[in-house]
Amino acid sequence: MRLYEDPAAPRWSLPPALAALYGGDLGYPEPCLYANFVASLDGVVALGPEYPASGSTISGREPADRFVMGLLRACADAVLIGAGTLRASPRHRWTPEHVYPAAAADFALLRRQRRRAAEPELVVVTASGILPAEHPALQAGALIATTTAGASRLAGRLPPTCTILPLGDGPALHIPQVLDTIRARGHTTILSEAGPRLVGQLVGDGILNELFLTLSPVLAGRADTTRHGLIAGLELLPARHETADLISARQHASYLFLRYRLPGRRPSAGHSDHQVPPR
Template sequence: MRRLFPVTDQTVPAASDEEGAAGGGGVPGALTDREWSLAELAAAYACPEPTAGGRRVPWLRANMVSTLDGAAQHDGKSQPISNAADMRIFGTLRALADVVIVGAETVRQEAYRPARARAEFAEARQAAGQEAAPAVAVVTASLDLDFSLPLFTSPLVPTLVLTGAAAAPDRIAAAEKAGARVVIAGDGMGVEPVRAVQALGELGHTRLLTEGGPRLLGQLVAAGVLDELCLTVAPMLTAGDAQRIAGGPTVAVPQRFGLVSLLEEEGFLFGRYQRT
């Protein structure tokens, strides 16, 4: 892997994985072309921690992958358009997060499992006051989910279910019986993105990561709550009618994001963009 932006001619020394995955590692220079350690990836993707009134406020980043022709999936899944480096970044972003937000359709399509604890990040998470692994928060209006899945029955950290106040009481009861924590984030059937972010922040989750799917990401974009996009561009063409990374409502005015960093490995581009 090598860093294309921001450009520097020097390589900054970095901590090894054994020294701690987020323990002050530096970021390699542009001329470096090798496999980065988890410490280096954690430094490159360190999560901003904005504050208001002396308290941390939520920062919501999305992690998505797209082909050259804009497909976010192939045959309904993102794995076929990913690669090993993309999965290392995927794991790093999860290890930095307090909670992973995902849509119910993605849970059903991709057989979502609970996040696991990573020994390489244990010390850093403990120092940051985080649980051993991030919680998963499922956004769902209908609660039409299989609550017998490991995501609900055996997570390391209880799974959250974000839904609206008008959700069916029997489905809420089923979620709670399975061990999930139901969080109301809307007055009707659906979830309101602004309230979802606020509710997670009130639970102490300020490092927020969403992995989609496209419909959920589109809702977050339209609501103006997305702070950062980590986008992998795969050097692949799929054609067909697959969804792009964000769908749903159109924003009145395109939102401008600035490029923070750009990495490359095996033709895959790993961009990090933040709202300007």
């Protein structure tokens, strides 16, 4: 059920079946970098390294949330993840139909209407180049953004479906450079499904344009484990005040589906770009 929609938000015409499930049309300004998260009522998005399937646990594998995940992927030219996300999901494929197979034909129709490739390109960011080469997502094909040392470590280990992009000789990657490289391949609409640390870097550099947040009616709690919220590795308040504008709000049962616009900005002169540490 649609609760609120910014009348000025851009809209593409979705195939009728997708529009019916979503409760209207969906679109983005281009270029656009947007992220998708599911969070518990107390703000937890990751349960810790000992619980790799955090998203599914927090969402309860709610079909409406999985549909939105699939729809956001179907709208994207590329899906961006970090190496930690890849390793935590050993059987996952970052395609629309993987999370919501019932709408596979309609997702494909949307991509044809938008003149997109059959599937979004998977982009894996890893400074270290330490990746599970046998992962089915890599076997299917991915773009690997890494350092010179990471590229050397990966040489000859990945299937020919993968493309390795060495982006510097240092021990870390500069996130704006990674995004510029992805866009140079013609990808104007990029979905981030990376974890809180990489998203913290996107927010810190002012290059995340929109956030989709599913609020799940579950309490996660915190005790002796590290349980991140949306952003990790970056402190904002009280020194830095960042706000977001609500674009839309939808409800399904006790779940809320929220969409926000962030005030994107480029780092000012003298500002050091956030870097992806070796992983």
